[in-house]
Amino acid sequence: MDIFLQTIVNGILYGSVIALFSIGLTLIFGVMDVVNFAHGEYIMLSIYGAYGLHRFLGIDPYTGIPIVAIAAYFFGIVSERSFIRPIINQAVSVKIIVTLGISIIFQNLALVFFSPNTRAIQTWYTVKSLHVGGIEISLGRLIAMAITIFIMIILHAFLNRTKYGLAIRATAQDKTTAQLMGMPSYHIYTITFGISILLTSIAGCCLAALYPFSPTVGTQYVLIAFVVVVLGGLGNINGALVAGLFIGSVHNIVGTYLDLTLAPPIYYGLFITVLILRAVGYLEKLQYKLKSFRGGK
């Protein structure tokens, strides 16, 4: 039982970071309808940003979050203007090629400049852990989860209580009507992309503090992000949080009780299944049945 609880706790801790870097992806998808294949490389770049701060300025990753986040926001805005905006109205294949191409460029730039070596950051909290009732909770991961919760609260407040948040939600729901109401879509797209990269960079800092990394790490994270985004519902931020925690738990449970190599096939399998169920309309049917069941009571 202890092992199970420990596994779940670790899963939730891991899942919260996964959720954090997936929220950016689902936000872009919900608002702009672009599947950002380059998302993983933004994660990777923010990890290296945090690493750079740590190595050259001695700032530890969590403390460096504000710096990395602001830099990331501007980087996101510049990116959006350069290569996302031209492709927003193009065919799906063009969107995919361009974002994939950007992903290839960033990843290989990192490979050239940062070398393919795997690195890691050691901080005082990487090795400390709390012991609660027989379960060991790594301090570093706990901080990451706290950050995730904090960010979720702020994001929620931003999206629901501010004018910009309203504009973003409106554009996500119906771009044309939002435009008719006076909300400048392209401006909103830029800001949304910036926010997405900002969120992603915070996740990147957490990842830099907790796990080893190399320039190719973006690919593996982005695949997990896709799974989370699809499972949570494309564009659904709360869904991304829940799905992130779920995937983190699945990953750890499968890793503990079966074999870590089996974890990806299981959640990719879930991913494909959910994609297909969505396409077939089964999920809507299920939702409808649940609603009518509750209404019937």
Next chain:
Amino acid sequence: MSFHLLPFQCSSKAYIPVASLIIITSVAPFVIPSFLINLLIMTYMAAGAAMAWNIAGGFAGEFSLGHSVFFGLGAYCSTILFTDYGVTPWIGIFVGVFMNVCLCVIIGYPTLKLKGHYFALATIGLVGIFFNLAKYFKGITHGSIGIPMIDQPGFLDMLTTSKLPFYYMFLFLMLLTLLVSFIIRKSKIGYYFMAIREDENTAAALGIDPTRYKMFALLISASFTSLIGSFYACYIQYIDPTTVFDIMKGVNWALLSLIGGAGSVWGPLVGAFLVEPFNVLVKSAIPGHYGFVSNIIYGLLFVFLALTVPEGIVGYWRRRFKK
């Protein structure tokens, strides 16, 4: 003037580039320096795989980024059968095709209901699944260690000391895929594929069964990719999950097709011939991890071409010069 010898209508204009291609490529190994033979083999492989992708992705609009799964499955089938069971690769490659057909039938029917980027994501998921399963089922696949093919030159075993036979085998595969692309493009089947690609609902309303034809396109595409995978395994003489279930291979074929012009017959070949030699050369010329510079240029090329000529080089050429 048109010929009726072949099962499709074709003007004599098409024969000139094809004939010259065949002649030049057949004679090439004897006139070029031998270190370029490997380059050409890699190019033919990329061209063949890109054309195979194009059958599903370009003609039928099934934008798959997971073609590596067919490649890897074909490679593993023929290699395992050869190394562990002594079955000659000449039979093994067809077993690989059969396994891929089974995979397509099982996975294809549900997955083909997806469109656009959802389908692309699902195919990426598939590669991930197979990559990890290949590592997990060590008993069958030898896991991450990979399978080296023991060096016993012999025709039956498809192992040779010189590269020349492989040069002609890959060339043959590439030309075969080109021929099949031609046949599909000019035939009723190709017409159905393209109708489904343009507007699936209207095609269905006109009596074209989208499920059946989409599956058919995927099957053809997967079979050729599987053949190429099996031959690749015999050529490289070593496979492991990371090499053959590498997502980037499949992505690369899709990108090459799109650069050259997906949906056209020559497009993937043009794309492959332009990009792949460059890639191989730069990678081998720049040592160490600076060799990744070739990928940066490759990525830049894709982004640039996608933004300026999204219909591909062939599409652009047709638009500008064939009024």
